[in-house]
Structure formats: C-alpha cells, structure tokens
Amino acid sequence: MELKTTAIDNVNISKLKNKTKLERRRLLVKRFLFNKSVLIGTIILLFLTLFALFAPLITPHSPLAMENANRLQPPSSEHWFGTDNFGRDLFSRVANGAQVSLTVGLSVAVITAIVGLIIGLYASYYSLLDHILMRVCDALMAFPDILLAVAIMAVLGPQPVNVVIAVTLAKIPVVARVVRSSSLVVKEQTYIEALKSQGASSWRIIWKHILPNILSPLIVQVTYIFAIAIILEASLSFLGAGIPAPNPSWGNILLDGKIVIFNASWMTIFPGMFIVFAVLGLNLFGDGLRDLLDPHSNKSIK
C-alpha cells in the first residue's frame, strides 16, 4: 500500500529497492510474530541459550566439586536442583550440561549442514558422483544411527569432539539426501539449462543459482537435525558412550540418575525436563520455520 504510493513518486531505483527490502522484512517479522510455532520455539530457545550462557555464572557451585557428605540431597535453597551421587550441585551440572548438550547439538547441526550441502549439491550436479555418493549415503543410512555412533565412539575414544563426529557422520546422509533431491528439482528448471548453454561455470551455477533455491528446506532440515542431535547425544551418554564423565551433559546426568531414580528422582526430572524442553523448542521452531519459508509445503517429515 505504502509501496504503491512510493512507486508513483519519481524516486530513484535504488531507494525503491531499499524500501521494498525493508517492507519485505517487515512482512516477514509480521508473519514471524503471527506464526505461533516459531514464536514459542524462539522463546524457548532464547531462554535455553540464556540459561546455558548465564546460569553457570550465577551459581557459586562448581559442576565438578565433589562433597561426599552432601550426596543425594533434595532440592533446597542452597542446591536449587539438589545434589547428585557425588554430592555435586545439580543445578550447576544441568546448567553446564546445557552448554555441553547445546554446543554438541549446534555443532552437529552446522557441520552436517555444510558437509551435507556440499555432498548433496555436487551429487545432484554430476551424475557419476551422484551414484557413488548416494551409495555411500545408503550404506551409512542402513546402519542404525545409534549403533553407528556407539561404534565410532569406541574407535575414537570418549571425547566431546568425538561425540560431535559420531553423530555428524550418522546424520550427514540425511541432509545430503534432502539437499540432493531439492537441487535436482532446481537443476531441471529452464533457467539453469539456459545458464549452462551460456557456458556458465559449474561452480557458479551450483553456488550462485542452485544454492539460494534450496536454502529453505536445508535450514528447516538442520533445525530438526539439531533436535535429533540433542536426543542422540543424550542417548549415547545415557548408554555410557557419549560425553565422558565427570563432565556433565544432560544424557550422562540421566545415566547417573538412573541408578538412584527412586531415591533421587530430581536427578532424572531436571535434566529430563531440559531435554524435552530443548527438543520441543527446536521442533516448534522448525515446524514454524517450514511454514514460514515455504507456505505451500505442508509436509511434516519428522
């Protein structure tokens, strides 16, 4: 509306462009605020990020300091979430665990996105490469992800970095496939054909023309991978093959807590709550983002 009046005015084009951009952004913000899923998801994620960043600072307790006399104390004003089986402060452990779990999840999401993107893009462009890469992806996907991750952890040894590597390797094929199938569709478009016949380099076509068109499904997929990575890390740590103790992560607090679940249920409840919270936030965010970025698609895969 405002846009129309501006267009009638005799302003130069760059100004107009700027205005359009601004307007688009405003529209996006509006839609964003209108989309309840994204909104709630964002609030949850924001809260978790703040929690992970600042909660470890506001507690006087170290997540590692053991105090045998103080074992398994229920939540109190001194220990907000109680203490664990070594007498360590659970709030501090959950807070530091949030850092670990979220960092692992985020790293997995970012790395799978980048690697999956490269594999998917090039696979879609070169059909020989496609055959090879997709067979490798098939083979990786034919492994149950948790078993693959456990085996990789056993090979590499228990280090937080290795958790990221193990989960990333298990999830790259998923992203690569999504990227590949979306870019195959783009690649068939006439304008790509046109570019090709004009002699544009493959690098230019892939990165300048195909990439922007597949970003939306990629971003949505990566949000889900983030959520899955958090669950997978928790499961791995819960099986004792994840983040090495004594470092806290939500999964290995739950592992410690499983032994004492009947006399210290807080050790299960608090980290459990945070996992559910984080995954819920990401799922909501992903769902909303999908509707936002691609209003036509209603497919809810995962």
Add this chain to the structure above:
Amino acid sequence: MFFKRRYFYFCLLLVVLLLGGCNSDDASSSSGEGNKEPQSGGTLNIAYPTQPQTLDPHETTAEATRDAAKVIYEALVTLDENYEVIPQLAESYEQNDDGSVITINLRKDIKFHNGETMDADDVIASMNKWGTKMPELGEHEWISVDDNTVELHLSEPSSLTMYFLADISRIAAIMPKEIAKSAGATGVTEYIGTGPFKFVEWKQDEVIKYEKFDEYQTVTTPTSGLGGKKEALVDAINWNFVPDSSTRVNGLMSGQYDFAHMINYDSIPQLENSNGVVVDVWSYGIEALIFNKKEGLFSDIKARQAVNYALDMEEIMGAAFVSSDYYELDSALFLPSQATWYSETGKENYNQKNINKAKDLLKEAGYNGQEIVILTSRDYEHHYNAAVATQQELQKLGMNVKLDVYDWPTLLERRDNPSNYDIFFTGFSTTTTPNQYVFLNSETEWAGWTNSPELDQLLEKIKNADENEIEKLNNELHQELWEYLPVINLGKNSRVSGYAEKLNGFTNFLGPNFWNVTKN
C-alpha cells in the same frame, strides 16, 4: 471399497486384543502369586549382571563363569568357610613325605548329569585339561591307580598344590572324559558336571536354566564355605542376565527376581526401605592402584613411595565404595577370616597422608611436572570413582594428572602397552594363596610389570615351604609389598547383593551359592 469398514474392524480387533492382554495380565500376575504359597521346590529367579563367555570353568578366571559354573560343577577338593581345603569329590587325600606325590581316593558311585558314573579316567581327563591353564602347578602328571584312586606326581612339590586344586577362581571341575577331551579353543560346549543342579539350556543374553539333579550325592559333613552338605531344594534356577543395575533392583523390589547380584551402593537405602527384601553385604577382596613399573615416572621406586605416602585412603575408598559399611581400611592382601594368610605387616606404610615426605620423595625421584596418565573405565563405577579421587589427591601433591577414560575392553588393551599410562585401578577377589595374585610375580608379565627378585624369591619359598614356615615368609612378603609397591593396596571392599526375604539358607562365599536355598 470396504476400506473404512475393514479398518474399523481391524482397530476393533486390536483393541480387543490389547484389552485382553491387559486383563489377562492381572490374572497371570495373581496366579504368579499363587506360586509363592509354601511348597518345597519352585523356581529361583536370579538376576545376574553379566553373561559368562562360557560355562567351562577351566577356561577363564572371569567371575561370571565361576558363579554360574559352581552350580553345576564340583572339584576333587574345595574350601571351607576358613578358606581351608576340604574334600568334595575326593573321599580323602594324602601327600607323601617330600610332597611329590598326592594320592586321592575318589568317592564311589558319583553320577554325572548324563547318568554316567565318575571314575578315575574322568578325573584324569578333566585334570589334564585344567592343568594346561595352570602354570602354577609346574610340571606334573596325573596317574590312574585304580577306578577310584588317582595320583598327582609333581616335579616341583609345593605346599600350595591342594589350594590350587580347591581354588574356585578357576574351578578344577570334574567332567566326563569324552566331554573333557572334546574341548576346543574356547572350552567345552556341553556342560555336564556332578553338582546339585544340572544345566538345561542357555538362551544367549537372556537366561541359563538349571534343574535340580535328582541323583546328586551330597557330602554328609556340615555345610561350610563351599563344601559340606549341599542340597538342591528348589526345582529349578533361572539365571537371568540383567546388565542394568537399576533394573536388577527394580525387579527385586517388584518380586520378579528372588535374588539380585551386585547392587549399586546407591540403591541400598531404597532396598532397605522396601518390604520383603534383604540386603546382603559380602567381603570381596582388595581394591588396588597398579603402577606401570616398566616406563615413566613410576619405574622409580621413590615415586611409587611418594604416591603411597600422600594418599588418604579414606577419601579414595569413600569415593569408590560410598560408605564405610562397604569398605575397610586394611593393609593386608587377605581377609581376616583367611587365618593362614592374613598379615598386617607393612601397615606402617599404609594410609600415611604425609604430604611433606611425599613431596621430598617425589623430588628425589626427579619429578618435574610431566603429565601422569591414569587409565580408567566407567564400566566399573568403583574403579572409576577411585581414579577420580586419586587424581584429586595427587593434584594436591602438585602432580599433573590426567584421566584417560575408555570402555573396559579398550582399557584391557591399553594397559598392556607401557607407553600408554602410569596408573590404572582394578580389584582382586580374594585368592587362596599369595601366589595367585598376578601382580606379585614377575613371570606373569601382567600389566604393570612387577619385576622384583625379592618378591619372586619369597613366592618361590612359600611354594616350597612347610606349614610352620609360612607365617614368617608371608609376613616378609607383606613387608616387601609395602616397600617395593608393585601396587598400592587401597583397602578391602565389600559387594552388595539383595534377595527376597522368603529366601532361606542363602550364603555368599566367593560368590553367591544357591544350594540349600528354599523359596517359601
């Protein structure tokens, strides 16, 4: 076209099935309670943490094999409650004057589970198979005198031979000769013994089933330790493998299991508060810190002594075994009940907490801040906790200590390479003689690489000593242990099992024993 209706019926069917499932559930669990009514027999449900690799007790010293195999198998002699040798399948035995020949008279009409009668040939075939895994025996030969008498000829006579035969960590089990001879690289695959229960079936990763052996012939002397009167009072035993500790506890509390082996120390309060469950605390053996004496800092005896002077055993044992109910600060290698071997010699070097002396020794050893690696695994929570506490203690001493955490099999591999680590932790179930502690003898080449001519000599002397010399030699051995420090014996520890109150006659002696047990 009838899609909808078909779907509807399908759903209906599933609902009915499910409801049926739930209802009958209650029914079957109440009928399960019906079984609990007083009656001799019944089935004992055991929850045991690990599945053994084999039930052939000759093959391994793994406790999972020992515990599950001693239900089926018996040896010629066994241990009474004072860890002394008493006859089992032997009627009697005697040793000639120089100890080179041991004559063993066998009990007559002992039946194997396959119905055959045990004779000297079975004993010889079994003992030959067992002997290949027992280098401690030295060169030896088994000879059949008649159907019911065998002789063991030794080229290195030793006062310990009968202990070896009675030892339970690698049961000298007697099995039929055809089976003993059929053994492959990983032992026999048919499990036939003479014990009170016979093997029925083994569902991998699930359960081993045993059944009462009706023709079992018990010794009539009173029950003591692993010997004396033994009777199968239940009809069957289901030896379930339940790797998860909390699942064992939950199953015990809900009545699904009658016995749960190795309970996590933290679940004990919860079991004590629950009705109908008895918590059983039993002495296990020692917890030890093993030095790598081949490479690195601890090849220097002074550095080992420094660590020993520094450690506060209460901190370490407390972290590992939770409460003083489950550990004891004691410098001896053996349990106080093992009268022959218990010795407190050397305790002046135990639990000194003398940081200054430790610092001096460390300086003398030339320590300059290099990284010390402790190898550990979360698969055994107490070893892991001991490692974490030791790390803290050594950091107080100004040492730079790193924990390397692996799974147990990886640790087993890494500990065999001297450049991988400086310290690791492990536990030892109490043995019947000092010669069976692998960390004392240089010949074993066991991880940590003990290499002390003094210790070797003492062990050799003990092996050849007569009974009155043993006390003195054993004291010297303990003294040397605390000087040379191949390992630091951190203290005694107990393990915990739980069982249903209605279980009568249960004993734990070198592992749980299920003969003479009723379930009423």
Add this chain to the structure above:
Amino acid sequence: MKAYIIKRVLSMIPVLFLVAIFVFFLIHFIPGDPASVMLGPDATPEEIDNLRSELGLNLPIYQQFFQWTANILQGNLGTSLYMNMPVLEAFISHIGPTLSLALLAQGVSVLIAIPIGVLAARKRGTSVDSTFMLIAMLGMSIPSFLLALILMLVFGVKLQILPVAGYESLSSGILNHLKYLILPALSLGAIQAAVITRMTRTSMIDILSTNYIKTARAKGLRERVVIYKHAFRNAFIPILTILGETFGSLITGAVVTETVFNLPGIGQLVMNAITRRDYAVIQGTILIIALTYLTLNLLIDLLYGVVDPRVRLNRK
C-alpha cells in the same frame, strides 16, 4: 515392473558391499581384543596371545577381511567367538523380542495415531486440533529412554502391575509374552505415534482441500463417506511412507529401549557384541540389518504402486 525390481535389487549389491567394508574396518579399529575380554581381567599377556592365535586373530587384517567376505559369499556369516554359535543362529535367537516389540509398538501407534490424525484434520484450527497437536509435539520431544524410565517407575515399581524388565518368548503364551512388552512398546511407540499423527493430519488436510473432495461434498455425500472412502485412501500414501520408515527404525533403533528393559533383542546383541569385541556378530548382524532396511525400502516403493496406481515406478 520386473525390470525395475531387478534393477533395484542389483543396486543393493554395491551398497551392501560398502556396508561390509565400513562395518569390518570400523569395528576392527576399535581398540581392545576379544581374547582378553574372554579370559577375564587377571589373564596374563601370554594366555591372551595363545588364545589370539588359536582364534586366528593374529592374521593380518586384510587377510581376515578376505576370509570373512569369502565366507559371506558362500552364505556363511561366521561364528561368534564369545557365544560359540553361528552368527545366523545368534541373530535368529535374538530377533523374536525385537520383532514382537516393533510390531506391537507399530500396532499401538497406528491404532492411536491415525484416528487422531484424521480427527485433527477434520477439526482443523479448533481447540481439539491444537490440543492433539500439542500432545503429539510433546510426544515427539521425549526421548524414548526417558519415557521408558518414567513408565518403569509408575507401572513397574509404584503400581506393580507390569514387570519392569525381562522377556518371555511367545512359546510361554501370548499373554505372558505381551506382559513383558507393553511398557517397552509404549515407550518406543510414543514417538512413532506422534510422527504418524502429524503425518496423517497434514496429509488429510492436503487432500481435504482438493477439488475432488469438494466435488464429493458438493454431491451431498455423507461426511463419513467423504472422509474415509475418498480422502483417507488418498492420504494413505504419505502415511505409508512414514509407516515403512518408522517400522525400519523401530526394528533397528530399539537399542536403548532394549537396554533399559533388558530385552534380549537385536540391539542388545550388537551392543553386547561391541563391548565383547565379538567381531563376527557385529559384522553379520549389521549386514542383515542393512539388507532388511534396503529390502523394506524397496517393498514400500513397490507398495506405492499397489496402493496408488498413479505412481509409476520407473520414474526414478
């Protein structure tokens, strides 16, 4: 059609070969040694070395690999070192619990999810819809092991109406069998149910807004007929995909659930084999799992053709 199937089956061969290479080298890179695991912690290096050579573990790794692949091509998956039985036998003895669990979990989740999904789609935008979708969202966000712990706590220990762990095979009676599987199936099926509910809902919404449904309604057909006869049948295809995918992941991914409930299934088999370094078992089981996964994918694709003749299979 036939050519398509042949092509698909042939394309499975390189994938399986890759899986074989991956799994073999992955697990042989794991430090640790089956011989030392078998002999117990007090074993001396000499004893371990003897057993290693008896078991053929001292051979160069490439030789072991060729031996293994040669055996596989002859249909022999090898023998478990630890369990002393052929791998195939070990696999078969562990498949029961996993299959029962997967079927039950799938059954329960389909039973709950599809009607709710359809209902939510019909009541789109109402509070009924958003309530169910919120529950589904929550269901998707609870890791199954967490749910397992909660269920165990409530039904096993507090109420004592279901066993907390263990397994009875079907031969001990179907009810006895089901008794042990209800809690694991619920904890495993919750996520499936959530996924299927959401899939059903979106799929139904898509279909309900198409012209032919509008036409059917305009013709004055009863709502039930429209929903079930016309809409649901078409909405079923994407649901079928999810069913196939999730069933595969149920069979292969129940590792954690099996661990928590101590079910002697395939997941436990592989987990135990990893800690025991029982190479043949890991390799053989993963290969069978991979084969199952690929076959399942093929079957789903073929089923498309059956359910919806519009799907032409050779398009891909």
